[in-house]
Amino acid sequence: MNMKAAFSQFYKRTPEQRLAILAETLGLSETEQQELKRRAAQGDAPLLVENYLTTYQLPEGVAVNFRVNDHDYVVPMVTEEPSVIAAASNGAKQLAKAGGITATVRSRLLTGQVLLSEVKVYASIDDWVALHQNELLDVARQAHPSIVKRGGGPVSIRTRDLGEGFVSIDLTADVQAAMGANMMNTMLEAIAAVVQNKLHRATLFSILSNTGDRSLTTATVSVPVVQLAGDPEDAKQVAKRIAQASRVAQLDPMRAVTHNKGIMNGVDAVVMAMGNDWRAIESAAHAYAVQDGQYRGLSQWRLEDDQLTGTLTLPLPVGTVGGATKVLPLVGINQKIAQVHSPQDLMKLIAAVGLAQNFAAIKALVTSGIQQGHMKMQIRSLAMSVGATSLEVPALTAQLMPLSDPSEAHARQLLKQIRNNKEDHHAKR
Ligand SMILES: CC(C)(COP(=O)([O-])OP(=O)([O-])OC[C@H]1O[C@@H](n2cnc3c(N)ncnc32)[C@H](O)[C@@H]1OP(=O)([O-])[O-])[C@@H](O)C(=O)NCCC(=O)NCCSC(=O)C[C@@](C)(O)CC(=O)[O-]
Ligand SMILES: NC(=O)C1=CN([C@@H]2O[C@H](COP(=O)(O)OP(=O)(O)OC[C@H]3O[C@@H](n4cnc5c(N)ncnc54)[C@H](O)[C@@H]3O)[C@@H](O)[C@H]2O)C=CC1
Numbered sequence: 001m002n003m004k005a006a007f008s009q010f011y012k013r014t015p016e017q018r019l020a021i022l023a024e025t026l027g028l029s030e031t032e033q034q035e036l037k038r039r040a041a042q043g044d045a046p047l048l049v050e051n052y053l054t055t056y057q058l059p060e061g062v063a064v065n066f067r068v069n070d071h072d073y074v075v076p077m078v079t080e081e082p083s084v085i086a087a088a089s090n091g092a093k094q095l096a097k098a099g100g101i102t103a104t105v106r107s108r109l110l111t112g113q114v115l116l117s118e119v120k121v122y123a124s125i126d127d128w129v130a131l132h133q134n135e136l137l138d139v140a141r142q143a144h145p146s147i148v149k150r151g152g153g154p155v156s157i158r159t160r161d162l163g164e165g166f167v168s169i170d171l172t173a174d175v176q177a178a179m180g181a182n183m184m185n186t187m188l189e190a191i192a193a194v195v196q197n198k199l200h201r202a203t204l205f206s207i208l209s210n211t212g213d214r215s216l217t218t219a220t221v222s223v224p225v226v227q228l229a230g231d232p233e234d235a236k237q238v239a240k241r242i243a244q245a246s247r248v249a250q251l252d253p254m255r256a257v258t259h260n261k262g263i264m265n266g267v268d269a270v271v272m273a274m275g276n277d278w279r280a281i282e283s284a285a286h287a288y289a290v291q292d293g294q295y296r297g298l299s300q301w302r303l304e305d306d307q308l309t310g311t312l313t314l315p316l317p318v319g320t321v322g323g324a325t326k327v328l329p330l331v332g333i334n335q336k337i338a339q340v341h342s343p344q345d346l347m348k349l350i351a352a353v354g355l356a357q358n359f360a361a362i363k364a365l366v367t368s369g370i371q372q373g374h375m376k377m378q379i380r381s382l383a384m385s386v387g388a389t390s391l392e393v394p395a396l397t398a399q400l401m402p403l404s405d406p407s408e409a410h411a412r413q414l415l416k417q418i419r420n421n422k423e424d425h426h427a428k429r
Helices: 003-007 015-026 032-041 085-097 124-129 133-143 147-150 181-198 232-251 255-271 279-290 330-338 343-366 370-385 393-400 408-427
Strands: 058-067 071-080 102-106 110-116 153-163 167-172 202-209 214-225 300-304 305-316
Touching: 003 015, 003 232, 015 032, 058 085, 058 153, 058 343, 071 085, 071 232, 071 255, 071 330, 071 343, 085 214, 085 255, 085 343, 085 370, 102 343, 110 181, 124 133, 124 167, 133 147, 133 167, 133 181, 167 181, 181 202, 181 393, 214 343, 232 255, 232 300, 232 305, 232 343, 255 305, 255 330, 255 343, 279 305, 300 343, 305 343, 343 370, 370 393, 370 408, 393 408
Parallel strands: none
Antiparallel strands: 058 071, 102 214, 110 167, 110 202, 153 167, 214 305, 300 305
């Protein structure tokens, strides 16, 4: 079959027709087709994406032991990485013992941009926008009246000269419980139409900004040093090493990326469980990490006297309504499990998870090393990757665990032995 012809108007086909085309053009086996069909039948929201074929599932677990602002939480997390949920629970347990995490939301606003090009005199744009700001804010309100009825809506407008003839008109809005991307874009496009008519013909585009710098959330915790190990001298060493590891992430971008990846292990997993746009959260976090020109660790751990204090600030422009939150049925249940009633609740919980996740990872790094704990759990994934069934996984992981560097070849060999032994056992009976 000709590829180009086969995929023309692909979006108008049913999922079954799409599968048949893929099978023919790309040679999918009968078993592979059945697998795609079986998973498609379990799909929650086939119309959420284009060219729907099947449903790709990721595991969801819950991190326990979270104490945030004097309340206890269980946190749903969606991730494919072993040891992340264990580490979050582990970090949370130790931070709860220290009295728990305090989380605060600084503000919760969204910003968007109308981009002008070919501007000759910036001052003329700036003056006009300043003079007409009330009119422009009104235009934005009329473009999305429902957000105004809910108590939100456009808040302020300003301009920035980007150089080379580009000017950004920035709109800031209160988007209430939504992430707000679509409502912001609607308001921006309405403003752009007025600007184009009355001020400057060359408007380039209108879109929200994912910086999230008006949705900053901070989680902090103070851990008594004595809590960090059984022996007080060891505990001091652990505290010192955690603070040093944190400092390295401030000095060295190479390390900071990994430090932040560890934080995002937890952040992304909660964002996904809550049906939010994790690309938006990722890009905002990394932009924030490089705000002073050098990419740095998002969290910091400082040793002051007998306390190890950790702080994490993240831009978290998440929503509890809109987007996919109502379409994916698990999101509502996850909000209930996490006791999330507002975006602010969610922002605080995500920041707390990021901090606990970071604490567990760094503590493991500077004490036993990451492999000891992480590999214990990664081995389950190795066992599954060579085809062990859920009944065989415990026996196989038990045999892989004592090996210093278990490989796929080891796993295959041991699985074969387990299966042979089982057959011998049955034959003897
Ligand atoms: C892996 C652990 C937790 C083991 O830690 P451990 O010392 O064996 O745990 P424990 O037996 O002392 O248990 C402590 C608590 O951990 C939890 N826990 C313990 N085991 C489980 C389990 N099986 N399933 C679920 N939860 C578990 C559980 O909450 C438990 O409390 P309890 O329930 O007993 O009262 C620890 O070594 C750890 O936190 N390691 C960090 C692992 C990590 O960060 N993994 C992410 C992948 S590595 C990465 O991507 C990021 C990184 C590391 O590069 C970032 C960076 O460089 O900064
Ligand atoms: N650059 C980016 O990040 C972009 C992201 N997106 C996507 O946009 C989606 C999110 O956009 P939204 O505007 O948040 O979603 P949305 O388009 O679903 O709008 C939110 C809806 O919720 C309603 N609503 C009900 N109760 C509300 C309350 N209490 N507060 C606020 N609104 C309430 C609003 O009236 C509105 O209809 C995500 O799917 C995201 O991936 C879209 C374009 C660009």
